[in-house]
Amino acid sequence: MADTARHIRAAHQLRILSDALDSGRLGPVRRLVNTLSPAEIGNLLESLPPTRRNVVWGLVDPEDDGEVLLHVGEDVRESLLAEMDPDEIVAALEDLDIDDLAELMDDLPEAVTAEVLRSMDRENRERLEQALSYPEDTAGRLMNPDVVTVRADATVEVVLRYLRLRGELPENTDRLYVANRRHQYLGQVALSDLLTREPSTPINTLIDDAQPAIPVHTPANEVANRFSDHDWISAPVVDENNVLLGRITIDDVVDIIRDQAEHRALGAAGLDEDEDLFASPLRAMRRRSLWLGINLALAFVVASIIGLFEATLEQVVALAVLMPIVASMGGNAGLQAMTLTVRGLALGQLGSSNVRPLMVKEITVGVLNGLLWAVVVAAAAGLWFGSPMLALAIAAAMTINLVFAAAAGVGIPLLLRRMNIDPAIAGSIVVTLFTDAIGFFAFLSMGTLLLVP
Structure with missing residues (x-):
């Protein structure tokens, strides 16, 4: 039922957009496009022939460009990148998370790739290079290295003070990871426990070690199966020495499941799920x-x-x-x-x-x-x-x-x-x-x- 409603909504958006483009009035097109989420914009762009797609792409808010590029197939992404100057590409990618940036890097021209790396600070550049060192479709490529870790010998009060000083938490953070001084994964603590326990409560009494970490070389389809089987929102990723490298969140897993479904549906006919609907x-x-x-x-x-x-x-x-x-x-x-x-x-x-x-x-x-x-x-x-x-x-x-x-x-x-x-x-x-x-x-x-x- 939800899929049917989504398809009806997408068809309605496409019809309104096409009517606005037919009229030659770009103002309504811009207003419509920029009320949509990046995923919805990506779906609209894939639904348009190349000439109209380029017009609409030029009206997308530059702040959304990077997110939109994540939500289109490789063929469409290639055509959109071809319409952008190197400086525009670098600006579009600068606010993306490391895992999202790693997904796009293989599609960028070499000159742009070098410029993106130069524009990053040393820590983020090293994180990106580490992510790119892992094979595609593995946990290493999916993970985001931006994780919040705490020590087992701290108290709830100390951790809450640390979180207040830190300010913003990464998206989809439902728990903090506990690691030792060698940064090895020990378990996790739910945010709900931190908010409901006495300030003097030691963290080591709240550790939940029931959820196993995901090895960094685990195939993407197996990662998706684990999330589906256990209803996880996030999961830690570790190397062969149990060192915590990052985490995978549910939004990345939803993309895997969707890609697998498209692959099976189109693969049965010998088609590529990333093929542009309006390819030459x-x-x-x-x-x-x-x-x-x-x-x-x-x-x-x-x-x-x-x-x-x-x-x-x-x-x-x-x-x-x-x-x-x-x-x-x-x-x-x-x-x-x-x-x-x-x-x-x-x-x-x-x-x-x-x-x-x-x-x-x-x-x-x-x-x-x-x-x-x-x-x-x-x-x-x-x-x-x-x-x-x-x-x-x-x-x-x-x-x-x-x-x-x-x-x-x-x-x-x-x-x-x-x-x-x-x-x-x-x-x-x-x-x-x-x-x-x-x-x-x-x-x-x-x-x-x-x-x-």
């Missing part, structure tokens, strides 16, 4: 041609299987009429099993210890569905063409294909993962063509056996 046709063609080429090559394999039964098809034309039914059912069943498997891999629910029971379960589902729909399609084919043997052939092929489809839906994503190929992108193409090949071969083989004298 030539650029879009180059990105998509690889998977179309792979699809074509595999389609020729399927066509060659059909070619083996050319004589059968000439004698029994009904086989050609019914072939798409077998292939379609198998493809759908395979994609169902594949989607479940890819989801399990993404959430860390599937490993070597539980692959076998999943495979057995999916094959059992394939057998049951195969038998059920074999009866239905056999009855329909028998009535349509008046041939019991044809009905038997398609029933057998349907059962065989749905069983193989279930096995392929589980096995192919696992094989692709082992080959370091993203199953969310390649899985649907391979599974669909595999089930087509098995379906055609099974149906035409049974047709040849039962119908050709």
Whole structure:
């Protein structure tokens, strides 16, 4: 319901903005744009063709430029950065947190990157360089090094006095981290405890060590799973020596979850989640041609299987009429099993210890569905063409294909993962063509056996 309301609101904003742009009056456009959050502005910019996007980008409050750049895909971000002078880019990035800045640095021109580093003080430059030293999509890239730490031997009164002197706390601060003199993580203290306990209460009596720290090299998807499983708002990040390096907050994790959802949805069609909706046709063609080429090559394999039964098809034309039914059912069943498997891999629910029971379960589902729909399609084919043997052939092929489809839906994503190929992108193409090949071969083989004298 919330997603529907958000989509309606976004469509309404886009319509108002388009009407204002059509009228040529930029004042209303500027007022509208600058009443929106950076995320909403980013969504609007992605919804506009390049010429209109550049007009609106020029009307965004410069103070929001950096945050807006964080909320658009890489292709759109590249086009927006191309419209900015180096000085404008440096000014837009100067107020960003270190973790947000690290996310953008790879997209900046080298000259701008050097200028950004020169504009930072030594402490923040070292923090940024440390963040950039970790691989992308790991806790090290996600974390913000700006954390508030306290000592275990302090009292509530001392900590509250320190917080008052410090002034502003980092966003999404719900607890303070307790560290020793070597800056090793010991646990955390909730802000609510600090506000409700006696001033003389020692911090070491309030330490909560139930939440484990996240190792700095933990993959981003595992970080998201931990936040989801434990309802965390923030979590500490440590190195191999348990030294506290920073923290990850829920706003960063929401971005990970959203990116994963977009990746799975678009990857199934061989698309990049960062692709600009209005990218140039030539650029879009180059990105998509690889998977179309792979699809074509595999389609020729399927066509060659059909070619083996050319004589059968000439004698029994009904086989050609019914072939798409077998292939379609198998493809759908395979994609169902594949989607479940890819989801399990993404959430860390599937490993070597539980692959076998999943495979057995999916094959059992394939057998049951195969038998059920074999009866239905056999009855329909028998009535349509008046041939019991044809009905038997398609029933057998349907059962065989749905069983193989279930096995392929589980096995192919696992094989692709082992080959370091993203199953969310390649899985649907391979599974669909595999089930087509098995379906055609099974149906035409049974047709040849039962119908050709």
